[in-house]
Amino acid sequence: MLxxxxxxxxxxxxxxxxxxxxxxSSPDAPPLAFDxxxxxxxxxxxxxxxxxxxxLSDIVWSCLATTFxxxxxxxxxxxxxRDEKWWRITLRRLKAMFxxxxxxxxxxxxxxxxxxxxxxxxxxxxxxxxxMGGFVLHIHRPEDLQTQDTFDISPPGPGPNGxxxxxxxxxxxxxxxxxxxxxxxxxxxxxxxxxxxxxxxTVASAQIIWFITQVVARRARGLAITEIELTTSALAxxxxxxxxxxxxxxxxxxxxxxxxLKSQELPAEMxxxxxxxxxxxxxxxxxxxxxxxxxxxxxVREALYYKKGCLYTLSNIAPTSPFTQxxxxxxxxxxxxxxxxxxxxxxxxxQDAEEIGSIRRFSITMAVGCIFGGxxxxxxxxxxxxxxxxLAWRISGCVIATMPAWFTPLMVLFHRYENDEIGxxxxxxxxxxxxxxxxxxxxLAVESLISLRQLPPSAFENVDWLxxxxxx
Numbered sequence: 074m075l076x077x078x079x080x081x082x083x084x085x086x087x088x089x090x091x092x093x094x095x096x097x098s099s100p101d102a103p104p105l106a107f108d109x110x111x112x113x114x115x116x117x118x119x120x121x122x123x124x125x126x127x128x129l130s131d132i133v134w135s136c137l138a139t140t141f142x143x144x145x146x147x148x149x150x151x152x153x154x155r156d157e158k159w160w161r162i163t164l165r166r167l168k169a170m171f172x173x174x175x176x177x178x179x180x181x182x183x184x185x186x187x188x189x190x191x192x193x194x195x196x197x198x199x200x201x202x203x204x205m206g207g208f209v210l211h212i213h214r215p216e217d218l219q220t221q222d223t224f225d226i227s228p229p230g231p232g233p234n235g236x237x238x239x240x241x242x243x244x245x246x247x248x249x250x251x252x253x254x255x256x257x258x259x260x261x262x263x264x265x266x267x268x269x270x271x272x273x274x275t276v277a278s279a280q281i282i283w284f285i286t287q288v289v290a291r292r293a294r295g296l297a298i299t300e301i302e303l304t305t306s307a308l309a310x311x312x313x314x315x316x317x318x319x320x321x322x323x324x325x326x327x328x329x330x331x332x333x334l335k336s337q338e339l340p341a342e343m344x345x346x347x348x349x350x351x352x353x354x355x356x357x358x359x360x361x362x363x364x365x366x367x368x369x370x371x372x373v374r375e376a377l378y379y380k381k382g383c384l385y386t387l388s389n390i391a392p393t394s395p396f397t398q399x400x401x402x403x404x405x406x407x408x409x410x411x412x413x414x415x416x417x418x419x420x421x422x423x424q425d426a427e428e429i430g431s432i433r434r435f436s437i438t439m440a441v442g443c444i445f446g447g448x449x450x451x452x453x454x455x456x457x458x459x460x461x462x463x464l465a466w467r468i469s470g471c472v473i474a475t476m477p478a479w480f481t482p483l484m485v486l487f488h489r490y491e492n493d494e495i496g497x498x499x500x501x502x503x504x505x506x507x508x509x510x511x512x513x514x515x516x517l518a519v520e521s522l523i524s525l526r527q528l529p530p531s532a533f534e535n536v537d538w539l540x541x542x543x544x545x
Contacts, residue, residue, distance in 0.1 A: 125535050129525060132532070136305040139284040142277045143312035144173040146269075148180065149322045151205040152329050154415040155236060165418050175514055177311045178442040178477070182434060183419055184318040190422045191321070198260045201322035206416040207263070208239040208256055209329040236414040239332055241422050251335070258330050267323035274324075278316060281309045290536045297532040300452055300466070301521040307448035311441070329414075439477040446474030449517055458527040466520055469513035476510040 148169045153162045173180045191200025202208070212235050247253035264270070269277075288306045291298050411417045449470040457463035480503070487499035 125537070126533055127535050128533070129528075132299055132302065133525070135284065136301045139281060139305050139309055140174070142280050143177075143309050143316070144170045146277050147312050147316040147319070148173050149205075149319045149324050151416050151418065151420055152207055152326050154412050155209075155328070157415075169418060173312060174308070174518070175511070176442075177308055177315070178438055178445055181311060181315045181318070181441060182438040183421065184315040186421045186434070187322070188318045196260050197321040198263050198323070201319075202258075202263050202326075203239070203241065203244070204416075204420065204422050205322065205326070206238045206420070207323075207326065207329050208244070208332050209236045209414055210239045210243070211236055211331050211333050236331075238329075238414060238416055247334070253332065253334055256330055256332055263323055266326045266328070268325040274316070274320065278313065281313050281316070285309055285313075287536060290538070294536055295531075296534050296536065297456065297529045298452075299521075299528060299532055300455060300457075300517075300524045303449065303452050303455075304517055304521045307445055310448070311445050436481055439481055442477035443474055446470065446472075446477070450474060456529050458524055462520060462524065465516060469516045469520075472509050472513035473517070476506050476513075479506055 145166070148166075150162075150166055150169060153165075169180075187201065187204055188197070191197050191204055244253070244255075248255060285306050288298055288302050291302075411420075447470075450467075452470070453467055455463075455466075457466065483499055483503050483506070487496055487503060490496040490499065
């Protein structure tokens with residue numbers, strides 16, 4: 074309902090933009106209305122076809138196309154369950170898209186961790202494919218699995234249809250025991266499953282880079298930049314990095330590859346010989362993706378991620394619990410109630426205890442979040458329709474630029490004093506800061522749209538690219 078209400082508000086705001094007059098008497102400014110909207114103005118305006126002018130619809134659609142490219146197209150979803158309803162798949166895509174808009178720095182963390190894990194001991198494409206749930210183990214008979222097998226499959230045991238996602242540690246052990254052949258699918262075959270090839274990704278990247286280049290050029294020429302262009306540029310700059318981190322990850326794969334256990338009647342010598350050849354061929358002799366022990370967790374990591382940690386606690390506090398729950402899933406790479414035959418939305422294969430919940434990763438992510446928020450402060454001196462909107466923009470920009478810097482130390486302090494009264498104070502502060510952060514991000518998104526009702530004349534001028542070329 075919140076998303077529907079927000080989209081309705083956007084449509085209403087854009088529909089009423091045409092009713093707002095341009096606050097200038099300049100005859101060179103084009104009309105603010107969409108071409109389909111009637112206008113009673115008698116002001117003489119430059120035709121929209123003029124090469125040195127752009128219309129409001131040009132601005133809006135350019136930003137929408139770029140936003141779509143850095144959210145829906147750039148985010149590479151994991152493989153869904155077999156025979157899963159289309160609307161469930163779409164809802165997960167929308168959830169990831171919404172998070173890419175709301176917290177792109179965390180999506181960058183997800184892509185970064187996935188790429189590091191995928192680059193271990195085999196091709197990057199194979200690593201991404203396995204990590205996104207590309208290999209599914211088909212269990213014909215429950216007795217084919219030994220007791221310890223159920224502990225290596227998450228969730229424990231195969232699903233009702235006999236399929237279960239094959240993880241790194243399970244693949245390693247079954248191959249070592251000679252009970253499984255390494256999946257024979259090649260890198261070109263995996264790429265063939267992807268809905269986007271190198272050309273498509275290059276075109277999408279070019280659209281993003283071209284948009285950012287235009288905004289920088291407008292700044293260099295002293296032309297006005299709209300608030301929606303600024304927010305879109307900040308989002309595009311961050312998500313472009315995420316896009317390249319996922320360059321080797323297959324896009325929108327719908328069907329995983331089925332892997333079956335060997336027949337138990339095969340001679341042990343045949344299993345051993347076949348296994349050694351496979352391990353030598355794929356250089357898969359050592360894995361780093363074993364289970365981790367709770368003894369390896371430091372107090373700092375517990376403060377961030379594990380049970381009774383701050384994110385665990387905040388995920389149960391209203392009204393931001395849906396956001397904090399998603400945040401916890403994204404930072405830990407896990408999700409509640411995931412079927413056996415697929416991985417979670419933000420799944421990341423665990424490497425070892427040193428990689429789980431790394432304080433270094435989280436600190437870098439928060440630093441990136443500060444930079445991302447700081448980009449919005451470029452609009453400090455922009456022309457706003459009212460002084461209230463200008464002050465609100467400045468305050469929101471300062472909030473999202475500074476709040477991430479406080480998250481990590483406050484989470485550590487909360488965990489240290491969680492059994493004392495002061496621990497409740499730290500929890501309340503964190504809850505308040507996170508609520509302020511979400512509110513600030515939402516306001517910047519909404520204000521960038523409603524500010525279109527009143528733009529300076531230079532906002533409608535195109536960049537004269539020839540003037541930017543050095544000449545004598």
